[in-house]
Amino acid sequence: MKNLSTRKMVLMALFIVLSLIGSNIRIFGTIALDSLPAFLAALLMGPGYGAAIGFMGHLFSAVGIGFPMSVPIHLAIATAMAITMLGFGQTHRMLQGKVATMANLILTAIVGIVLNGPVSLAFTMGVLALIAGTEAAMGLIMLLPVLTLGAVINVVLSILLYKSLSIVWEKFK
DSSP states (O other): OOSOOHHHHHHHHHHHHHHHHHTTOEETTTEESSSHHHHHHHHHTOHHHHHHHHHHHHHHHHHHTTOTTOHHHHHHHHHHHHHHHHHHHHHHHHHTTTSOHHHHHHHHHHHHHHIIIIIHHHHHHHHHHHHHOHHHHHGGGGGHHHHHHHHHHHHHHHHHHHHHHHHHHHHHO
């Protein structure tokens, strides 16, 4: 994130606010659209921006609901979000120009879903195990299907938006 211009700071703030708004848009009661803006930013602005937006977006969402799983666990989740966006955005960048656009987006989506679902959950479970013990951490495993479905929805929507916005975005940059 070198040369952080006013324009980029404003865009980051906008994406963070969209994450906060997305945390209140729920599908099936538990799946929210809070990570969609970070995934989109990772594609449009780059992995570092996506990581910062994912981290801050989760923290602002957690503040809004009172840190129900404790501050350390939400910091772990925010860190997992940042790592997810770095991997997602870096995969997209690495594949650009080397594979067809659709193949790039499909492979990038798979990476994003795996990082945002099972990998993030495993990381959070590891942190919880250190804080509260293995038994408490194992209780989170039941969240795997919901978190994976949430990842699929957020990643797919971000890619659809990216495809719609990428031409306009190039003119905007």
